[in-house]
Each structure stands twice: as structure tokens, then as C-alpha cells.
Amino acid sequence: MLATSLTPETDFLYGRIVSHIAEQISGKLIKAGDKLPSVRALSKEQGISISTAFKAYTELENMGLIEARTKSGYYVKYLAQRSVKLPETKMPANEHCPTSVTDMIAMVYNNMAEEGVLRLSLAAPPLSLLPLAKLSKSMMEAIRNSPTANVHYESVQGTPALRKQIAKNAFSWGGHITADDVVTTQGCKEALLFCLRAVTKPGDTVAIESPTYFGIFNVMLSLDLKVLEIPVDAETGIDLDHLEQAMDKTDIKACLFVTNFSNPVGSCMSDKRKQRLVNMVTERQIPLIEDDLYGDIYFGDRRPRTCKSYDTEGWVMLCSSVSKSLAPGYRVGWCIPGRFKQQIINIKMMHTITSATPTQAAVAHFFETGRYDLHMRKLRKALYTQHLQYSQAINNYFPEGTKISRPAGGYALWVELDKSIDAFELYKAAIQKNISIAPGQIFSTDARFTNFIRISFGIPYDDAVDKSFKVLGGLVKGLMN
């Protein structure tokens, strides 16, 4: 959409104008149906050329924020995300559920991998949004720069160059971290597993969000842990009062929360609430495993902070990776385990000795060259646009009364359907039409979210996606009583 012929300066101005108008719309300073200044007026007002002004409106149109009406001009569009209610928070039915629903999860996973299926269930970046050529260049340069061609065993803690970059990047989320605080892992999931292993024993209880990413249940099951589900609000995040009561009642051995762009609801906890959470766990000496996998995928002005940034006593273990931002298949992740560093290193040595040298070195090189920041600016912009387009599509094709979350980042929309809908039935009907969605049931241990679905907006919006939403909307209507 962005014309490549624009000069850097015009590009800068143009970008500013687009975000300025987008913000005014989100902030409801301009309302749905409001007429916008003409292209000529905008050009005059902002001191830009007519063609740049036109391009800015075209992009806002592509973002689904405004619409052109023939012979009339540009208007703010009626938008799902500003009018549709937020999905409801559901309280967990009973507190210590055995980790079940695994059959449903396995089924969704398997169908996801089938050929020709539109994967609206996969919360990951599509390859078209990833810098394949530049990352390959980093891989090759890193091999060339290494006297061992990166064939050697890396130190157990992880490639020093990568740890240094991770520490540097921590500034963006308010962290004061050194390379020595970081342990690299094979993706974020391994980091979470190592952290859980470091601070729990089989039979222990761990507090997690509800709804939560279904992959977490697998990990819990594999470690023979009990889960205690804490409700998470689609806007404010984990219910801290509920958590505090649970901590007083139950012997919680660890918390595992996604504080930024919780999956699936997309909430981002405020700084104040993050600080309160850190105080709560520090006072009680309960390790908090902070899954910050989506932290870099923010739609707002700046990178949200993490709980880790408020952690003075080392009770927060931050886990993340580049799987959602840069290279899923590289399996490069890390954790910053605070006071549990030595345990994590020992566990890593037991599991795999070291992580793969070439992939760590390539990602370190990609960070060092500044390529990551550049790439992330583009990726965030694309995902922001896509989340608006997807919301709009749901609004267009789904029945009246459908509620959609308003994520401030990440990859997923959490959609509440009419109470009469069984999301797993919808899932099965959709997969027949080669559309894969994630049914709400798999986001809790007791299959509680029966009338919810998670829709991931990673795939760029095109006619095929649009058509699929039309089909999905029809299926929803057909299943309604």
C-alpha cells in the first residue's frame, strides 16, 4: 500500500498523518459517519502534496477505518471494535480441574496442519510478513564471521552475543538486564517448561489465566501439575483481587501469566496492575513466570512494560522468543529467570546440554544490525491493519449481538457468539469448509467457553479471507437457535 516512490521525508510525514487520523478515530475524537476534510483541504492543512494526502486516505481506507463515498468524500466508517461489546469474563466453575480437553486440542492441532486449510486458528505470523531474505543473510554472515562456522557446542547458558542483544532489547520494556541474566532456550515453550520444572514438583498447583492458551495445559499435564484458573478481563487483564484471595486460600507454587496481550483475550495489564502483581508475588515469595511472547507486537505508541521490569527481588521469570515476531522455525527463545538462574541452567544441561549454535548466532546478528527494529515496525503496522479488517469482517458477516475483543496487540480476536452456539460444533462445520478456527472449549480445562471462538488475524486480509468470513458467518447463523 505504501508507495515506494515516496521520499523518506514524505514517508515520515505521511506516516504521521495516517497515525494521527487513526488515533483520532480510535479516541472517538472523530466519530463513525463523520465527514473528513477533502484531499485538497488535508493537503493544505498539513503542507503535503495532493498525491500524499490521497495516499494517506487510501491507506486509512485499507485499514478499514474510513470509507470513500462516491462524489461525496471520505467518512469515518462504522467499526465493529468501537461498537461491539467486549466478551464476557467467565468464572472458572471449579478450582482444581484435571487437565482434560486434550483430545479436542489434538484434533485442532492436527487439522491445522492439513493442506488447503485457511488457518484462522494459528496465532503466528505468516511467512509473507517475515523478512526471509534478510534473516537468511544474517544466518550466512553469522556463519562466515564464526571461526567455527557455528558448528561448536555453545555454552550451556547460551550464545553470549545473543544474550547481549536480549539484554539490550530489555530496555524497551523497562528492564535493566545484563547478558549474564539471560539463559537461551529452544523457543518460549521450552523456557516455560524449564521455569515450571525449576519451581514446582508433580502435584503442585500453578495459577494460570482463564481463558488461556491451550498449549499451556499440555505442559501442565506433562509435569503432572494442577492448574488454578484465574479469570482474565478482556481489557484490564488478570483479576488481581481474585488472585489475591486464591493465594490466601490455596498453596500456589507458581503463577504463569501472559501480562501483555494475553492469549486469547488480548488484554494488556496496566503498569500499576503489573506493579501490584509483582508486589503480591514478592511478598508471598511465589515465583511469577511471565510469558512475554507477544510483548513486541503492540499496536499502541510504545512497548508495554513487563512485570519483570518491576522485579527487584528476582521472583519474576520472564520467558519469550522470536517465534511470533521473526522466525517460528528457528526455535530461538530465552528466559530471564531472576533468582532461579542456576536451576534453569542445570535443567537445560539435563535436557539438551545446549541450544543450537547457528540459529542463535543468526538471530543475534539480525538484532545487532538493527534489522529487527525495522522489521517489527512493518509487522506491527500490518497486524494493526489486519486486526481492524478482521474485526470489520466479523461485524459484517456475523449475526447481530456478536461480541469481539479489542486487543492492544498480539495475534488474536476473542469472539463471543450467541449462547445457543456450541463452538466445537462450529469448529467441526468450519473445518468441512477448509476453515480452521480455535473453539473456545480448548481455552479452559473444563471446556467452559462453549460459545466463544478465537480468530487469529495473522494472515493478510484478502478475498479468500473475506469469503471465509462470509462462510463462517453463515455457519454461525445456521447453528443459532
Add this chain to the structure above:
Amino acid sequence: MLATSLTPETDFLYGRIVSHIAEQISGKLIKAGDKLPSVRALSKEQGISISTAFKAYTELENMGLIEARTKSGYYVKYLAQRSVKLPETKMPANEHCPTSVTDMIAMVYNNMAEEGVLRLSLAAPPLSLLPLAKLSKSMMEAIRNSPTANVHYESVQGTPALRKQIAKNAFSWGGHITADDVVTTQGCKEALLFCLRAVTKPGDTVAIESPTYFGIFNVMLSLDLKVLEIPVDAETGIDLDHLEQAMDKTDIKACLFVTNFSNPVGSCMSDKRKQRLVNMVTERQIPLIEDDLYGDIYFGDRRPRTCKSYDTEGWVMLCSSVSKSLAPGYRVGWCIPGRFKQQIINIKMMHTITSATPTQAAVAHFFETGRYDLHMRKLRKALYTQHLQYSQAINNYFPEGTKISRPAGGYALWVELDKSIDAFELYKAAIQKNISIAPGQIFSTDARFTNFIRISFGIPYDDAVDKSFKVLGGLVKGLMN
């Protein structure tokens, strides 16, 4: 050593002559002190040029098999490995030992990584023996050939191209395997861990060799398993009668054995004994985890078979990797789990979802191009020579009565010292001199092998290594009562 100016044909002849003489010496057809034909006579006898005959003798000299005496000709050397007794088999003191000695292991690991230390404790290939440039080429070609630049998530079971090559390579050890039988992992250690997790629960008992690789204790400890140590003979391998009795007495949930070039003793079980072992576990339905990490590093004519090759009922789970043969830092391993395949895939999904795509693709490419076979021929030859040189050095510098194993492959010599020697004291004295050896204590749970050390011969023999052996020999003599 091998002159590159030789034509392929001469090279072939020359290689045949060298191995022919080497075999005659090992087979004692020519004995220590015997005079060899003159260079001229050899040339005539074999129909090769004088210069090729001379080069053959020079290589045999470099291999430590023969020696040139001034103005007299070439003689078979007095060789440690043919004259020194094999180390003793020690029976485990008690059967269910808690996994301890972890402090000693951690100490040895840490010292190993220090700068300037000669790592005679590290049973791994040195970079100088690895095909760095060709492997990097495979990495780059694999990225170029991939439409996704290998950035995508691979299937949980592993890269199909790699699994296909692993299945193909299985022919060399007598296996009839398809790509679908293989699950890739992050190195052999992860494969072993997954297998143990698939077939045991905390508190279960697993039979392992004694002495055994100390890394195994860490894995056992991390899974809360009890170990039952079965004595392993330096020549014939695991004591099957002892194992059979143990199976009848104890509820063994799994066996974990290195059947080819057991670490540290270097024994290779005969085909007959392998078959008997498979029958034993199949009858009793006890899973056998076969660690075949060293199988490709054979010194004889052909690749030894595996227990897996006799496995008709799927009770053998073979684990291996390229860490000891090609690329330690790539962390590319696999297992062929027989009837436990689905469990292994599930466990892998819980741990790390998938293995890294680029490293798997690079190794697959390296296999496909035939580069692996070529490289392995060179590596085996180098290691065979080195193991003779190292044995000779121990024989030269260590006190009379020292016993050395005669490995038929792998990376390690198992050395029995005088009973008055405390190997851990020797280890501590050696590390002061910047020489790292593995003390016998860390190869059993009850620190039983107090007067043994493991010496790895991965590092090419040079003056520095020679000097270190002189120093080590002096230390041993100093510690003797």
C-alpha cells in the same frame, strides 16, 4: 599425512596397503619387534611406486604402529593396546543407589569449559576434524532451496527430508526403517529424555551400564528415576546373565544401554549378544532405549549392527545424533521409538513443539549429497590413528601395570591405574596443570571407579598432547603409594 598429489587409483591402493598391514599387526600376524619388508620390497610386492610404499610406511609410523630404526628399516612397534591388560569389571556395590556424585560432575563440566585447558575429558570431535566449510555450504544451499528459507515451523515429527535420510542410513546398521518411523530431536540427549519420559514414571527403576556416561545420571536425577547398574565388560559389553537375574528380581521399567562403543569402556556387543538382549526385553516387554550415539565411529571393517535391527515387536527405541560425528552445535538428533512413536511425538509437542528447521534441513542436505559418508571415512581413520597414539602415550609415560581398554570405536580410553591412586585427586592435580581428564568416580552413582580415568582421544595427537601425557604420567607416579 595423506599426500594430496596421489592419483585416486594410487590413493586407493595405498589405503589398502596401509589397512592391510595395520590389520596384520592388530591380528598379531606380525608381532611387536618383527621387521617389515624394505620400502623397495614392498613396492615390488604390491606393484606400487617406491614413493607410495614410503608414504604407506610413513603413515603407519604416524599411526604409532611401526617405527623406523636408523639404517635398519621398519619394525612393528611395541604397543600398549596389545600388551596391557584390560581394565577390570567392577560389580556395583549396592543396587539402588541414589543418583549422587553430581557435584563432581558439575566440577568436571565447569573446568572443561575453561580457556587454555587441554580437554582430554571431552568425548567429542575437535573442530579440526569436522567439515566446517562443506556443512556451511549445505546450510546455505538448504536455505536457498527452501521457499520459506527454512523459517517456517517444521512438523512436530521432524523435517521429512531429514527423516528420509536417517531411514536410509539405517541400512548401514541393518535396519529396515521408513521416514515415518523417525522422530527428530534436539540432540541425542533430548531423544533419551523423551524416551525415558515415554516409558517411566518418577520412582521407577531403569537399568543402565556400569560404568556409564555421567550425563545419564543427570537425566535420571531430573526425572526422579532409580538406577540399577549392570556391569559392562570392556570387550563383550553388558553382562547379560547379570541383567537377566536382575530382571527376574527387580521391577525394571526400562533399559538404557550403549550397545556400540559403550562410554567409557568402548565395548561393542556382538550380534549374537545383541539378539539375545532383544529377545530378553521383548519377552518381558521391557522397553530398551538403545543409545547409538557412537555407532558410526567404528574402527573395524563395517558398521556394527544395532539391537534395533533385531527388533520385530517395537520394544527397542534407538536414539542417536550427529553431535559426535558432524556438528555438535547443530543439536540435530533423532529417535526411532518403535511402538512408542505417538507418545514421543506428544512429549515433543509438550516440550518444544518442533525442532529447529534450518539445522535439520542443513544436515538432511549434507546426507543427501553423500558428503557425510566421505567425511566419516576420514574421521574414522583419524580417530583410529589417534586412539593408537594415545594408547602408546599412556604406555610410554604411565607407570608399569596401567591397564588400557581396547575400544573398537568411539572417543574414549578407559584407563585403570594402580589401586592406590584416587582418580579425583589426580583430576584435581591435572587441572592445576591445565589438563582436564574425567575421573572414574563420575561414571557410577557410588563413586566406585576410584582408580580409573577416562581419556578421550578426539584431539589430534601433537607435541602439546604428548607433553600433557608426560605431565599426567608424572602426576600418577607422584600419587602412587
